[in-house]
Amino acid sequence: MDVKRQQKIVRPAEALPGGTPIEKAPDPELGHDLIPAERYTSPDFMRLEWDRLWTKVWLLGGRSDDIPEPGDYICTNIGKESVLLVRQQDGSVAGFFNVCLHRGNRLVPEEGVGSVAEEDGVFRCSYHHWAYSKTGKLLHIPDRETFPQGAPPCGRVKPIKVDEWGSFVWFSMNPDVEPLREYLGVIPEHLDPYHMERMAWTRDITVEWDCNWKASVDAFSETYHVQGIHPQLKWYLDDVNVQYDCYDKHNRYLIPFAAVSPRVALPSIIPPLIAGMMEAAEMDPAEYEGPIDGIREALQKHKREHGKAQGKDYSDLNDEQLTDDYHYTIFPNVSLNVHADDVMMFRQRPHPTDPNKMLYDIWMFELVPEGEKWPDRPRHQHFKHGDKTIGQVLDQDAFNLPHVQAGMRSEAFPGLWLGEQEVRLRHFHKTLSDYLYGHNGPGEGDL
Amino acid sequence: MDLGLKGKKAIVVGGARGIGYSIAELFAREGCDLAITARNDDSVKDSVANLRKYGTKVIGSGCDVSDADAFRDWMQATDEELGGCDILVPVTSASGGTGSLKYWDKNFAVDVMGPVRAIDAVLEGMTERGEGSIVLIGTTSALEAMGGPQAYNALKASLITYGKQLALAHGKDGIRVNVVSPGPVEFEGGNWEMLKGAMEKFYNSLIRKHPQGRFGKPEEIARCVGFLASPAASWCNGSHLVVDGGFTDCTHF
Numbered sequence A: 001m002d003v004k005r006q007q008k009i010v011r012p013a014e015a016l017p018g019g020t021p022i023e024k025a026p027d028p029e030l031g032h033d034l035i036p037a038e039r040y041t042s043p044d045f046m047r048l049e050w051d052r053l054w055t056k057v058w059l060l061g062g063r064s065d066d067i068p069e070p071g072d073y074i075c076t077n078i079g080k081e082s083v084l085l086v087r088q089q090d091g092s093v094a095g096f097f098n099v100c101l102h103r104g105n106r107l108v109p110e111e112g113v114g115s116v117a118e119e120d121g122v123f124r125c126s127y128h129h130w131a132y133s134k135t136g137k138l139l140h141i142p143d144r145e146t147f148p149q150g151a152p153p154c155g156r157v158k159p160i161k162v163d164e165w166g167s168f169v170w171f172s173m174n175p176d177v178e179p180l181r182e183y184l185g186v187i188p189e190h191l192d193p194y195h196m197e198r199m200a201w202t203r204d205i206t207v208e209w210d211c212n213w214k215a216s217v218d219a220f221s222e223t224y225h226v227q228g229i230h231p232q233l234k235w236y237l238d239d240v241n242v243q244y245d246c247y248d249k250h251n252r253y254l255i256p257f258a259a260v261s262p263r264v265a266l267p268s269i270i271p272p273l274i275a276g277m278m279e280a281a282e283m284d285p286a287e288y289e290g291p292i293d294g295i296r297e298a299l300q301k302h303k304r305e306h307g308k309a310q311g312k313d314y315s316d317l318n319d320e321q322l323t324d325d326y327h328y329t330i331f332p333n334v335s336l337n338v339h340a341d342d343v344m345m346f347r348q349r350p351h352p353t354d355p356n357k358m359l360y361d362i363w364m365f366e367l368v369p370e371g372e373k374w375p376d377r378p379r380h381q382h383f384k385h386g387d388k389t390i391g392q393v394l395d396q397d398a399f400n401l402p403h404v405q406a407g408m409r410s411e412a413f414p415g416l417w418l419g420e421q422e423v424r425l426r427h428f429h430k431t432l433s434d435y436l437y438g439h440n441g442p443g444e445g446d447l
Numbered sequence B: 001m002d003l004g005l006k007g008k009k010a011i012v013v014g015g016a017r018g019i020g021y022s023i024a025e026l027f028a029r030e031g032c033d034l035a036i037t038a039r040n041d042d043s044v045k046d047s048v049a050n051l052r053k054y055g056t057k058v059i060g061s062g063c064d065v066s067d068a069d070a071f072r073d074w075m076q077a078t079d080e081e082l083g084g085c086d087i088l089v090p091v092t093s094a095s096g097g098t099g100s101l102k103y104w105d106k107n108f109a110v111d112v113m114g115p116v117r118a119i120d121a122v123l124e125g126m127t128e129r130g131e132g133s134i135v136l137i138g139t140t141s142a143l144e145a146m147g148g149p150q151a152y153n154a155l156k157a158s159l160i161t162y163g164k165q166l167a168l169a170h171g172k173d174g175i176r177v178n179v180v181s182p183g184p185v186e187f188e189g190g191n192w193e194m195l196k197g198a199m200e201k202f203y204n205s206l207i208r209k210h211p212q213g214r215f216g217k218p219e220e221i222a223r224c225v226g227f228l229a230s231p232a233a234s235w236c237n238g239s240h241l242v243v244d245g246g247f248t249d250c251t252h253f
Helices: A043-054 A180-184 A187-194 A213-219 A231-235 A272-280 A292-306 A392-408 A420-437 B018-029 B041-054 B068-082 B102-129 B151-173 B191-198 B200-208 B218-229
Strands: A059-063 A072-078 A081-087 A093-097 A112-115 A138-140 A159-165 A168-172 A199-209 A243-246 A251-255 A325-330 A334-338 A342-350 A358-367 A381-384 B009-013 B033-038 B058-062 B087-090 B132-137 B175-182 B240-243
Touching: A043 A342, A043 A420, A059 A072, A059 A081, A072 A342, A081 A168, A093 A159, A159 A180, A180 A187, A187 A325, A199 A342, A199 A392, A213 A342, A213 A358, A213 A392, A213 A420, A231 A272, A231 B191, A243 A420, A251 A420, A272 A292, A272 B191, B009 B018, B009 B068, B009 B102, B018 B033, B018 B041, B018 B087, B018 B218, B033 B041, B033 B068, B041 B058, B058 B068, B068 B102, B087 B102, B087 B218, B102 B132, B102 B151, B102 B175, B132 B151, B132 B218, B151 B175, B151 B240, B175 B218, B191 B200, B218 B240
Parallel strands: A199 A381, B009 B033, B009 B087, B033 B058, B087 B132, B132 B175, B175 B240
Antiparallel strands: A059 A168, A072 A081, A072 A112, A081 A093, A159 A168, A199 A358, A243 A251, A251 A325, A325 A334, A334 A342, A342 A358
């Protein structure tokens, strides 16, 4: 690799009991074939994804603490569908399609969080006031006697599977889907130690991006692009000593933060972004006397020593999790950067009709120190590609992706030519292919 | 023009990297015997090995100038091993920073007391020999506001004042003291190389303020220091030379 120096990154030999596993997973045998570009642009492939992926898997729906009371609901869309995830009297969450059986109107017109508690727990279609229960059961049809054929025989809106894990609500449109825990595989074991339930919303943004949803998943699955489009991060993280782990469906990388990339010479002063990390942990960069390449471990030690007094319980996290970025992809479309003090989560949704577009949801959460008041939930914002800044690093990603999507349509570009640092992309595409075509892969004429 | 540096004995404090290394290299190339130090012993050893290619005597070891006793011992031992010191250039700096009072302690210990102690250690010998040349390193940040109110700018300014006082006091003993204030200087592993990546807008805004559209190079500072340090600059005493490619707005009357 193109490096200026060798850097030794210390990782604990083993995880704490019950902590996030650290050991490297065996490298999967995924070959070296290119990933066909048409998978990013073809309406046929998009339909295949709808039929065999989106309607079959568990999907991230929202945040559990957005719906604490019976009757609170999350309305979220996936592709052409919209679903309602509703807190029940017994504390569980039930879900059903967001559609009125009468004329097809959406029961809830827009995505977001709401409550029917004040409507006696009834979803009432705004068109003709057909009424449904918190589980989607049809309760009332005005002028019922004017429907000689009776009410729709099923008596309810089609239900969906719903479950909760990790302070999030998940749903599946597949009635035969495996239990959520089974689907999530290693993820709960890996992420429970972060206690995301102790973190509060800080940003809730949806941006329409001009690229296929997979181009976005790809972009967040490797650190190879840091030296390309995020040059400033070379003085923040070590993009060379990265550990890649592929599990059953899901995968991750571990990237040291508070470290300077071996791609550049070690500076003699503390880089601003690293100083910012130290300040956030109430560690004065001016007091630090050690070498620049000793900051990562010093910061881990500092947080270990002072976390408790700051109301931050890091006791379930391994030392390196106090500084480093553990980045997971929960198949198919959730990318999350998990840190001891915050989580940056991206939900990458297909556009309802256009393979060249997607919805990019940015969900950010921050650890609320014990005893401190939870901040108000930020308002959900929705805007188009490039309309507003979403922060320097994400702007750099966002700027790049429409050009990637444009190039995908070129006849001179057969497909993605991936290297070892992009093994998570290969793994993601293999899992996708398994869902679409089964384990034997695409057949003759398949994309 | 012959600078007359051949055979002189020079000490560069903070000479392992960047501007300091370039100054040390110029002295070695011009035929000076040389001693360097810096905080990191490994990088001093690497630099000493590199500097020996010019064929003069080059010695050096790591030393933290903010450790008063250790630095006094280093200066004393070095002066003896080198056989005296004709030229002293203390370059060492803790660099800038805002937001913590601790920077005042650090910059005072390294940027101010580093040079002050180094000068203190060589003055007697220079006075006895009746000749000596000292070049202090200021900064254009002492002359014009830069990067927010901070200890680095204010304490570097004190060196400009102190240099003039030394020049007046010791000129009679054949000791010249001059100051060079560089503008931003970029080199691999330097702060500006990092800020170019890490704070691109700030970096570019400063590049635009440079008439030639670039920052200085270490060797461009070193040549000016080398001249002022050399017998060729025999009538320069108490001078303050700004070397910034025209970056600063003010007129240096």
